Amino acid sequence: xxxxxxxxxxxxxxxxxxxxxxxxxxxxxxxxxxxxxxxxxxxxxxxxxxxxxxxxxxxxxxxxxxxxxxxxxxxxxxxxxxxxxxxxxxxxxxxxxxxxxxxxxxxxxxxxxxxxxxxxxxxxxxxxxxxxxxxxxxxxxxxxxxxxxxxxxxxxxxxxxxxxxxxxxxxxxxxxxxxxxxxxxxxxxxxxxxxxxxxxxxxxxxxxxxxxxxxxxxxxxxxxxxxxxxxxxxxxxxxxxxxxxxxxxxxxxxxxxxxxxxxxxxxxxxxxxxxxxxxxxxxxxxxxxxxxxxxxxxxxxxxxxxxxxxxxxxxxxxxxxxxxxxxxxxxxxxxxxxxxxxxxxxxxxxxxxxxxxxxxxxxxxxxxxxxxxxxxxxxxxxxxxxxxxxxxxxxxxxxxxxxxxxxxxxxxxxxxxxxxxxxxxxxxxxxxxxxxxxxxxxxxxxxxxxxxxxxxxxxxxxxxxxxxxxxxxxxxxxxxxxxxxxxxxxxxxxxxxxxxxxxxxxxxxxxxxxxxxxxxxxxxxxxxxxxxxxxxxxxxxxxxxxxxxxxxxxxxxxxxxxxxxxxxxxxxxxxxxxxxxxxxxxxxxxxxxxxxxxxxxxxxxxxxxxxxxxxxxxxxxxxxxxxxxxxxxxxxxxxxxxxxxxxxxxxxxxxxxxxxxxxxxxxxxxxxxxxxxxxxxxxxxxxxxxxxxxxxxxxxxxxxxxxxxxxxxxxxxxxxxxxxxxxxxxxxxxxxxxxxxxxxxxxxx
Ligand SMILES: *[C@@H]1O[C@H](CO)[C@@H](O)[C@H](O)[C@H]1NC(C)=O
Ligand SMILES: *[C@@H]1O[C@H](CO)[C@@H](O)[C@H](O)[C@H]1NC(C)=O
Ligand SMILES: *[C@@H]1O[C@H](CO)[C@@H](O)[C@H](O)[C@H]1NC(C)=O
Ligand SMILES: *[C@@H]1O[C@H](CO)[C@@H](O)[C@H](O)[C@H]1NC(C)=O
Numbered sequence: 122x123x124x125x126x127x128x129x130x131x132x133x134x135x136x137x138x139x140x141x142x143x144x145x146x147x148x149x150x151x152x153x154x155x156x157x158x159x160x161x162x163x164x165x166x167x168x169x170x171x172x173x174x175x176x177x178x179x180x181x182x183x184x185x186x187x188x189x190x191x192x193x194x195x196x197x198x199x200x201x202x203x204x205x206x207x208x209x210x211x212x213x214x215x216x217x218x219x220x221x222x223x224x225x226x227x228x229x230x231x232x233x234x235x236x237x238x239x240x241x242x243x244x245x246x247x248x249x250x251x252x253x254x255x256x257x258x259x260x261x262x263x264x265x266x267x268x269x270x271x272x273x274x275x276x277x278x279x280x281x282x283x284x285x286x287x288x289x290x291x292x293x294x295x296x297x298x299x300x301x302x303x304x305x306x307x308x309x310x311x312x313x314x315x316x317x318x319x320x321x322x323x324x325x326x327x328x329x330x331x332x333x334x335x336x337x338x339x340x341x342x343x344x345x346x347x348x349x350x351x352x353x354x355x356x357x358x359x360x361x362x363x364x365x366x367x368x369x370x371x372x373x374x375x376x377x378x379x380x381x382x383x384x385x386x387x388x389x390x391x392x393x394x395x396x397x398x399x400x401x402x403x404x405x406x407x408x409x410x411x412x413x414x415x416x417x418x419x420x421x422x423x424x425x426x427x428x429x430x431x432x433x434x435x436x437x438x439x440x441x442x443x444x445x446x447x448x449x450x451x452x453x454x455x456x457x458x459x460x461x462x463x464x465x466x467x468x469x470x471x472x473x474x475x476x477x478x479x480x481x482x483x484x485x486x487x488x489x490x491x492x493x494x495x496x497x498x499x500x501x502x503x504x505x506x507x508x509x510x511x512x513x514x515x516x517x518x519x520x521x522x523x524x525x526x527x528x529x530x531x532x533x534x535x536x537x538x539x540x541x542x543x544x545x546x547x548x549x550x551x552x553x554x555x556x557x558x559x560x561x562x563x564x565x566x567x568x569x570x571x572x573x574x575x576x577x578x579x580x581x582x583x584x585x586x587x588x589x590x591x592x593x594x595x596x597x598x599x600x601x602x603x604x605x606x607x608x609x610x611x612x613x614x615x616x617x618x619x620x621x622x623x624x625x626x627x628x629x630x631x632x633x634x635x636x637x638x639x640x641x642x643x644x645x646x647x648x649x650x651x652x653x654x655x656x657x658x659x660x661x662x663x664x665x666x667x668x669x670x671x672x673x674x675x676x677x678x679x680x681x682x683x684x685x686x687x688x689x690x691x692x693x694x695x696x697x698x699x700x701x702x703x704x705x706x707x708x709x710x711x712x713x714x715x716x717x718x719x720x721x722x723x724x725x726x727x728x729x730x731x732x733x734x735x736x737x738x739x740x741x742x743x744x745x746x747x748x749x750x751x752x753x754x755x756x757x758x759x760x761x762x763x764x765x766x767x768x769x770x771x772x773x774x775x776x777x778x779x780x781x782x783x784x785x786x787x788x789x790x791x792x793x794x795x796x797x798x799x800x801x802x803x804x805x806x807x808x809x810x811x812x813x814x815x816x817x818x819x820x821x822x823x824x825x826x827x828x829x830x831x832x833x834x835x836x837x838x839x840x841x842x843x844x845x846x847x848x849x850x851x852x853x854x855x856x857x858x859x860x861x862x863x864x865x866x867x868x869x870x
Contacts, residue, residue, distance in 0.1 A: 143589070143713050144589040144590070144592035144713065145588070145589065145644075145712050145713055146592070146711055146712060146713070147591075147713065148591065148592065148594065149594050150594040153593060153594070153595065156632065158629050159595060159623055159624070159626075160196070160198050160623065161620075161622070161623045161624075162198055162201065162621045162623070164183075164185070164622070165621075167185065168185060168230055168286065168603075168619065169183065169184070169185050169603050169618060169619065169621075170185070170230070170232055170603060170604060171183070171231070171604050171617075172606040172615050172616075172617050173234050173235070173242075173606070174606055174608055174615075175236070176239060178194065178608070178610060179193070179194055179195070180192070180193065180259070181193070181194045181606070181615060182242060183201070183617065184232070184233075184234040184244065185231060186228050186229070186230050186231070187205065187208075187228050187229050187246075188204065188205060188206065188231075189203070189204040189234070189244060189257065190202065190203055190204075191203075191259070192622065196624075197615070197623070197624040202263070204257065204269070204270055205267055205268065205269045205270070206229055206231070206246060206255075206269070206270040207229055207269075208227065208246070208248045208249035208251070209251075212227075212250070213227045213249045215249070215250075215251075216249040219250065221249075225286070225287075226250065226285070226286065228247075228249060229248050229249065229253070230246055230286035231246045232245060232246065232247060232282050232286065233246075233282050233290070233299075235293070235294040236294065237256060237294060238297075240258055240260070241256045241259065242259060243256055243257070243294060243299065245278040246282065247282060247283060247284060248275075248278065250284045250285070250307060251284070252278030252279060252281065252283065252284060253272070253275040253276065253277065253278045254276055254278040254282060255270060255274055255275040255276065257270070280305055280313075280315045280317050280323060280325070281303070281315070281318070283304045283309070284304070284307050284309065285304065288303065288309050289338040289340065290339055291339035291342045291359070292342060293344065293356075294318075295384070296319070296384070297319050298318050298319035298321070299316070299317050299318040300314070300315075300316050301314070301316075301317070301342075302314050302360055305325075311328055311329060312334045312335070312338075312339075312362070313326050313328065313334065314326045314334070314397070314400070316356075321387060322387070322388075324387065324388050324397060325395070326397055326400060327393070327396050327518070331363075331365060332522070333521060334360075335362050335363040335365060336362055336363045337362040338361045338362070338422075339358060339359075339360040340422045340423065340424060340425055341358070341359040341425035341427075342356065344356050344357075345434075345436075345459070346433065346434055348434070350499060352385060352496065352497040352498065352499070353495050353497060354383070354384040354495070355381045355382065355383055355384060356382055356383075357380070357381045358379075358380050358381070359378070359379050359405075359422060359440070360380070361376070361420070361422045362375070363376075364404075365522075366522065375420045375421055376404050376420065377405050377407070377420060377442065378402045378403065378404055378405060379402065379405050379527065380400060380401060380403075381401060381466065382399050383493075383496070384495075385496060385505065386398055386495070387505055387506055387507060388507070389506065389511075389514040390507040390508075390509075390511075390514075391511060392511065392514045393514050393517065393518055398492075398506040398509060398513075398517050399492070399495060399506065399517065400517070400521055401466055401493045401521055402521055402522055403462070403465040403466060403522075404526045405440065405462075405526070405527040406455075406528055406529070407419045407440060407442045407455035407534055408533075408534075409453070409533055409534060417444070419442035419443060419451060419452065419453040419534065420444060420445055421442060421443050421444070421445050423441045423442060423545065423548075424440075424441040424546070424547050425438060425439065425441070425548075426438075426548050426549055427439075428550045428552060428561060430552065435458065435459045435460060436459050437456055437457070437530075437561070438456070438462070439454060439455075439456055439457075439548055439550050440529075441454050441546075441547070442455065442534075443544050449539060449540075450539065450540065450541070450544065451537065451538060451539035452537075452538045452539075452544050452545035453534035453537045454534060454535050454536040454545070454548065454563065454565070455530075455533075455534045456529055456530045456531075456577070457527055458530055461527050461528065464525065465523050465527050466493060468523055468524055468525035469484070469525070470483040470487070470492075470520040470522065470523060471483065472519060480522070483520060483524075487516070488510065488512045488513045488516050489513070490509065490513060492517040492520060496508065496509070535577055536563070536575055536587040536589075542569065543568055543569035543571060544567065545565050545566070545567055545568075545573075546566050546567060546568050546602050546603065547565070547566035547604065547605045548564070548605075549564045549565075549614070550563050550564075550577075551564070551607060551627065553646040554660040555646030555647070555649070555658060556649045556658055556679060557676075560576050560577065561576070561577040562574060562575070562576055562577075562646060562647070563575045563577060564605065564607070564614055564627075566605050566616055567601070567602060568601035568602070569599045570595060570597070570602065570620075571592055571593065571599075571602075572592075572595050572602070572616060572625065573591070573592055573593075574589070574590045574591040574592075574593070575588060575589040575590065576644065576646060588644060590643065595616055595623045596618050596620050600618035600619045601618060601619075602616050602617070602618050603618055604616070612628075613625065613626065614626075627647060628657065630645065630647065630648035630654075630655040630656050631654060631656070633645070633648065634689070634711075635655075635690070636687075636689040637680040637683070637685035637686065638687045638770065639655070639689060640654075640655035640680075641676040642676055642768065643655070644676050646658070649679070650679060650680060650683060677768055687768065687770070689770040689771075689772075691760070691770075691772060691773060691774045692772065692773045693774050694774070694775045695775070695778065696775055696777050696778070697777075697778045698748070698755075698777065698779055699781075700751055700752070700753065700780065701750055701751060702750070702751055703747070703749050703750065703751070704748050704751055704777070705746070705747050706746040706748075706759055706777065707744060707745040708744055708745055708761030708773045710763050710772060712763075714765050715763040715764060716763070717743065718732060718763075718764065719732070719761055720732055720733060721759050721760070722757055722758040722760075725757075733746060738750065738755070752779065753779050753781070756777055756779040757776075757777060758774060758776050758777075759774070760774050760775075761773040761774075
């Protein structure tokens with residue numbers, strides 16, 4: 122009886138409620154491999170920083186430690202071509218002498234990998250704290266023997282690549298020039314945003330001026346057009362830095378930022394020579410109000426994805442953030458509109474009178490042309506930033522920070538993960554034409570080797586609802602995902618970690634089930650019910666026209682419209698138990714969004730059913746019904762009913778036969794009843810809790826309040842004794858596992 126209580130009290134937190142942030146389906150690494158959705162290239166990468174699809178759509182370039190790889194985009198498992206690019210031996214010596222570590226510092230960690238032109242890549246490595254860069258002809262990978270890049274084939278990487286591989290770096294090649302957010306010195310004190318490589322003179326942020334940048338960790342660089350006038354084109358850079366305007370007695374505060382410069386900025390004439398004269402920055406916020414009204418900030422930017430839709434000038438910007446607080450262990454995705462970022466740059470400036478003053482809004486006169494404006498023949502007639510009046514240049518130097526803060530769409534994160542044993546690391550977005558409209562599908566990598574797949578309806582401004590469709594364990598040893606890329610054409614996702622590179626199918630429609638309702642409930646924009654099965658959706662002009670955009674949000678309407686019916690076939694099972702023995706009726710919904718309810722037929726020939734509730738002789742838990750001691754009246758037909766999105770169906774029907782072995786009274790099992798059941802369920806935590814609960818109770822009864830280690834040891838010994846019992850238990854465990862895995866697999870046609 123007490124043990125029953127124990128189970129009931131445990132069952133409560135295990136009960137499923139529909140929680141949007143809970144991934145609907147979970148896939149283990151082995152399942153993904155078995156179903157052919159996941160392929161792996163194991164390379165002892167140690168450090169894998171970039172995955173870059175080639176322009177021809179056939180090769181995937183991989184930047185690692187001392188190596189540059191070219192793998193097949195169609196089949197990652199094919200042996201990749203390699204270029205060996207080590208740091209020079211004397212640099213390695215110097216690096217070690219400077220007190221650095223051979224494995225983690227004194228090698229050539231590739232940190233920049235870009236497509237330069239149709240025939241060449243541009244790549245840079247840290248070169249054992251002596252950064253080097255090189256143009257790499259892609260046909261070098263075609264040679265059969267492994268290639269080696271000599272020191273003479275490379276050029277100085279200063280201002281293009283960090284010295285220290287642990288410094289976060291963001292780069293982009295735009296019109297043949299390299300824009301790099303890096304720490305540009307040996308000690309990583311000078312964080313800078315630098316343009317180099319083209320015909321023009323190198324240009325950068327002011328050096329060692331903390332109002333420009335302070336301890337910046339760069340995440341992303343992208344070119345953006347704001348108008349049809351090319352002279353107005355800008356380059357944006359996203360990063361996290363120490364926030365000058367917020368720091369005080371409390372010490373270091375981190376803010377995430379978006380900054381921008383004009384593409385045609387060449388610096389000032391008398392001041393800001395070879396420095397950006399249009400550099401401006403604004404804060405981007407991703408936070409949630411706590412119960413006390415105080416905002417919890419996801420302050421550290423981890424990744425940015427720019428989703429350029431039809432309106433090229435107004436992309437959606439997806440930002441992935443984590444908290445620096447170790448207590449919270451949280452991550453979030455916030456979505457920003459380009460208009461909102463531009464508005465912040467049109468707003469007022471912050472300034473301060475001097476080092477000891479506070480930052481305040483600047484309300485004085487702003488010189489003309491307004492700092493941050495790109496030189497243009499259409500307004501003002503300035504041919505270049507060198508022609509700007511000194512007053513403008515001087516103002517620009519000291520008014521870099523905007524007062525307005527950029528808030529996310531809807532004012533709050535679109536996805537939050539808090540209190541989970543992982544943090545989010547990388548983000549990709551695929552815009553998908555689905556049967557019921559357009560979706561943005563997010564693929565998010567974690568530091569535990571998972572990929573999460575979530576959907577976002579880009580049109581529903583303000584009403585962000587996140588649905589995480591899948592959680593996929595893509596790296597066997599749970600290595601943090603450090604790079605991701607997607608081939609839209611081939612419908613593959615590539616993810617990299619210290620274990621190597623994996624190639625993952627974006628979807629696997631036929632795994633959702635054989636009924637229309639199961640296909641629709643999956644809500645996977647890549648999949649649709651084609652009248653016979655759940656299959657990939659191919660948008661065609663005709664079908665696109667009849668599409669109804671997002672209906673009323675009920676995914677089942679599609680089946681109703683198609684007249685497909687909502688019938689889902691139930692699995693049927695028969696279970697036999699001896700009178701007095703324990704048994705367990707199991708129901709494992711694939712979907713973690715489904716709730717489970719059990720019903721039992723009232724009589725053999727009755728259509729009436731009653732809901733099964735926990736009582737003294739039977740316990741209903743999250744995935745099944747426990748019967749500690751079977752009685753004759755436990756026999757009958759049980760139905761496991763699932764409910765998801767308001768739709769109910771029977772997943773499993775179990776006929777339970779209680780069998781009376783002999784006329785003799787029932788034998789009472791020598792071991793505690795719950796161990797019998799444990800053999801059936803495989804729920805280690807439950808057992809420990811129950812055992813402890815029983816022991817606590819027993820101890821109390823005998824007046825002994827010390828339920829100590831010895832009791833536990835004795836119990837363990839008891840459990841591990843007796844080979845016969847153990848064998849029997851294992852046999853049953855295997856059977857129940859087989860049943861459950863059969864349910865998880867697609868029911869083959
Ligand atoms: C690409 O750039 C490299 C390095 O500057 C140059 O040698 C090569 O000719 C260029 N290729 C094309 C097709 O422009
Ligand atoms: C926080 O996340 C890390 C992985 O990033 C994990 O190892 C740790 O257990 C998590 N802590 C909590 C309290 O969830
Ligand atoms: C019922 O339990 C007893 C004791 O654990 C065991 O010996 C017996 O084989 C079980 N009967 C069946 C049919 O499983
Ligand atoms: C049960 O599983 C174990 C490993 O988990 C295996 O060694 C054993 O052969 C299995 N027994 C049956 C009857 O399948």
